[in-house]
Amino acid sequence: MSDLISIRRELHQIPELGYKEFKTQAYLLEKIRSLPQEHLEIKTWKTGILVRVKGLNPKQTIGYRADIDGLPIAEKTAYPFASTHEGQMHACGHDFHMTIALGALEKLAYKPTDDHVLFIFQPAEEGPGGAEPLLQTNEFKAWKPDNIFALHIAPELPVGTVASREGLLFANTSELFIDLEGKGGHAAYPHFTHDMVVAASYFVTQLQQIVSRRINPLDSAVITIGKIEGGTVQNIIAEHARLEGTIRTMSPEAMKQVKQFIENAARGLELGHECKVSIDYGANYHQVTNNGELVDRFAEVTLDQGFTYEQAPPAMTGEDFGYMVKEIPGFMFWLGVDSEYGLHHAKLKPDEKAIGVGVQLVESMIRKWRG
Numbered sequence: 001m002s003d004l005i006s007i008r009r010e011l012h013q014i015p016e017l018g019y020k021e022f023k024t025q026a027y028l029l030e031k032i033r034s035l036p037q038e039h040l041e042i043k044t045w046k047t048g049i050l051v052r053v054k055g056l057n058p059k060q061t062i063g064y065r066a067d068i069d070g071l072p073i074a075e076k077t078a079y080p081f082a083s084t085h086e087g088q089m090h091a092c093g094h095d096f097h098m099t100i101a102l103g104a105l106e107k108l109a110y111k112p113t114d115d116h117v118l119f120i121f122q123p124a125e126e127g128p129g130g131a132e133p134l135l136q137t138n139e140f141k142a143w144k145p146d147n148i149f150a151l152h153i154a155p156e157l158p159v160g161t162v163a164s165r166e167g168l169l170f171a172n173t174s175e176l177f178i179d180l181e182g183k184g185g186h187a188a189y190p191h192f193t194h195d196m197v198v199a200a201s202y203f204v205t206q207l208q209q210i211v212s213r214r215i216n217p218l219d220s221a222v223i224t225i226g227k228i229e230g231g232t233v234q235n236i237i238a239e240h241a242r243l244e245g246t247i248r249t250m251s252p253e254a255m256k257q258v259k260q261f262i263e264n265a266a267r268g269l270e271l272g273h274e275c276k277v278s279i280d281y282g283a284n285y286h287q288v289t290n291n292g293e294l295v296d297r298f299a300e301v302t303l304d305q306g307f308t309y310e311q312a313p314p315a316m317t318g319e320d321f322g323y324m325v326k327e328i329p330g331f332m333f334w335l336g337v338d339s340e341y342g343l344h345h346a347k348l349k350p351d352e353k354a355i356g357v358g359v360q361l362v363e364s365m366i367r368k369w370r371g
């Protein structure tokens with residue numbers, strides 16, 4: 001295996017959406033099976049993979065998780081190894097996450113540590129979520145780790161710098177799908193219709209007022225509408241419109257409040273615009289809460305390895321890894337990859353030098369787990 005840059009590029013070419021990571025799973029299995037098998041046990045779950053490296057004198061199991069899905073984004077990097085899957089891209093760094101996990105797994109396969117180490121290649125992080133259902137499976141429960149960790153690439157940090165923090169690192173998230181049903185008609189006769197393009201436009205701005213006027217300013221929240229759909233042609237008043245977005249909060253309580261305010265506003269919209277509003281919250285992710293002791297140990301390991309450790313601020317990004325650290329003490333850290341364009345951007349270009357840094361830190365952290 002070992003040529004991690006080629007592996008990253010090959011993975012980059014085949015991004016697949018949640019639970020459709022068939023080529024990715026086959027690719028990863030081929031690489032995993034090319035390693036010395038003496039200490040490895042392999043299971044699959046849906047499009048994910050669990051690999052346990054049996055410890056030499058095990059007292060515990062350490063878990064390391066990498067997510068494997070891509071995003072529905074048309075790539076604009078101009079890489080010679082750009083995505084071959086039209087409209088899909090590894091724009092959140094999961095190609096890096098998988099490659100780093102393979103690199104660390106290779107090191108452990110050749111030289112196991114005392115404890116068991118469970119590598120988790122998890123599907124569907126971007127949606128609808130793979131961590132929560134995986135935790136419920138017998139496959140996972142049989143190898144359940146005592147502690148767990150993971151990384152996420154950070155475009156705004158330089159290569160060689162990592163960041164983390166005790167407590168909340170990533171926010172609570174909920175997807176948001178809103179359908180508006182009114183009454184369509186001729187563009188020249190608005191008074192005979194209930195126009196859902198107007199209602200949807202009004203509602204998008206009203207949602208922003210929930211954050212600025214209803215939520216305590218000391219309790220941060222975000223409501224983003226990323227997609228609006230409605231109408232048929234330019235001279236027909238739209239009978240239907242759909243908004244798609246996401247909610248982010250720093251606590252589960254604030255999430256409940258935001259949802260209640262959205263529902264109240266929806267009832268107002270129904271009255272004011274004579275329409276029917278249906279709300280679906282899709283996938284919800286629990287916040288990522290880092291264990292302080294493990295973060296402190298990771299900071300020491302980072303400095304020992306000659307890299308830079310920074311205190312991270314909490315972020316409004318979401319991660320279904322939050323469900324894992326809710327059950328299993330663990331942490332996540334940001335790995336600097338120095339890209340001009342950020343996460344979920346069609347021109348995201350993480351610096352491949354960060355792959356070596358990631359492998360070195362993940363391996364060192366595992367080997368230093370017992371102190």
Ligand SMILES: CC(=O)N[C@@H](CCC[C@H](N)C(=O)O)C(=O)O
Pocket residue numbers: 092125126127152173174175245246247283285316317318319320343
């Ligand atoms: C790290 C990252 O970017 N994660 C995603 C998680 C998506 C959760 C869900 N599909 C949603 O949109 O709410 C993020 O967008 O933060």
